[in-house]
Amino acid sequence: MATGFIPYTRDVEVADPQFDQNLQTVIGKTERYIAESVESEGTGRAVRDAHAKGYGLVRGEVEILGGLPAEYAQGVYAAPGRHGALIRFSNGSPHAGADARLGAATGLALKIFDIDGPTLLEDEPDTRTFDYANINAPIFFCNTVEHYLFIQDLFLQAPAYFAEGRPGVHRFYRDFVTGKGTLDQEDWAWDEFLAFLRLSQLPKVNVLLSSYWTMGAVRHGDYIAKVRFAPDPASADAVVRRAMDIASAPEVFRPALVAELGERPYAFDIQVQLCTDLERMPVEDVTVEWPEKLSPFVTVAKLRIPQQDISGEDNLEKMDALSFTPWRVTAEHAPLGNIMRARKEVYRRSSVLRHKLNQQQREEPRSADELLP
Structure with a gap:
């Protein structure tokens, strides 16, 4: 070797001792989003989360x-x-x-x-x-399932934030760093936020x-x-x-x-x-x-x-x-x-529900x- x-x-x-509990919450939010996406995304079918x-x-x-x-x-x-x-x-x-x-x-x-x-x-x-x-990108913007709980919400709601212009952008940034107000100041999600900023500046190429x-x-x-x-x-x-x-x-x-x-x-x-x-x-x-x-x-x-x-x-x-x-x-x-x-499990449950809603063979x-x- x-x-x-x-x-x-x-x-x-x-x-992570809270992994299983937090994972079930993420799965629940994911499945709700997929079910609602049939109408909310305007495609007439369920989309991936x-x-x-x-x-x-x-x-x-x-x-x-x-x-x-x-x-x-x-x-x-x-x-x-x-x-x-x-x-x-x-x-x-x-x-x-x-x-x-x-x-x-x-x-x-x-x-x-x-x-x-x-x-x-x-x-x-x-x-x-x-x-x-x-x-x-060589990095990702979320390190723990606990943080994914609020980051997932932020990304699903991003169009509403950004539709407000600069005030909405500032609120999105604040909610990201503070975990929508759930994190103690010493635990603010700076590393993940900086990773998100780096990803948001990727060049738009083929x-x-x-x-x-x-x-x-x-x-x-x-x-x-x-x-x-x-x-x-x-x-x-x-x-x-x-x-x-x-x-x-x-x-x-x-x-x-x-x-x-x-x-x-x-x-x-x-x-x-x-x-x-x-x-x-x-x-x-x-x-x-x-x-x-x-x-x-x-x-x-x-x-x-x-x-x-x-x-x-x-x-x-x-x-x-x-x-x-x-x-x-x-x-x-x-x-x-x-x-x-x-x-x-998130990918598996997402795929099962999406195929069921779209009447597709999985x-x-x-x-x-x-x-x-």
Whole structure:
């Protein structure tokens, strides 16, 4: 075992004694929002409570590279090979509507097929699929399920805050830092608020030009890691529609994605950053960016996207019916930390309710061929 990398042990996570109680409250709020979204979001259907608006469902292929150093050739990356894949590009907001209303936070959800071994989802262990649900930033704005209780409210109510102009913005900021008045002053959420401000200043670019990180840490076999999808440099250089003027039209991200993939293929590098210092690369504090000078990202696979037509409305319908969760993985890649652990049941319950309300069959595909030509 390499001496520079921190080995995974169960004690790298710190248990929160109020976790289960707070989680049930989060699930209740999430389910209420999803049920109400059928009318409130104006789409006539229930939407996700995050990443509600998708920009396209895309066919891909993951090539796991050979010749990797042993500490990176872990879990699903231990054996070279090619796997079919599906990709969902999305906006990070819990709301639907015009792009100008939603901001610059975006996501790349990846579903890889034909992966051996049971998943960590007890109700669907044998799907042979493996998911990532990544965001276009190396940090996140919430560290505990307790804080997520008020942060979730803030984001669901954000349009009402910002509709008031500067006074509403100031009230949003105050309520964020103070936990809507619930936090003692020494416990104000400054780190999370500063992470939110950083995320709010992300450049508005074509979704193909962003890098996408796991929101928190994950197991990487014997080690602890974060995983990033970084644009292949040659592919990124070829992109024509680069900066997005979100005020120019109600829809800007999807048309740019449709046009680019209709003209040329694309590729991302799937990269792993192994933890070398639990103080400076913490598991429980997702507001901290892991320094690359302590541990660089190493490419372990290529995500190749062929040239394709995703312009049809049926593409959006098929995308909407899919489910992605960071817990549809094998045990060697388990999400780590309390916030990542909360996502397991929140995502599952959210998906079950959304599919029920939309009268959609909730079933994992066995290949991209089931959905895309």
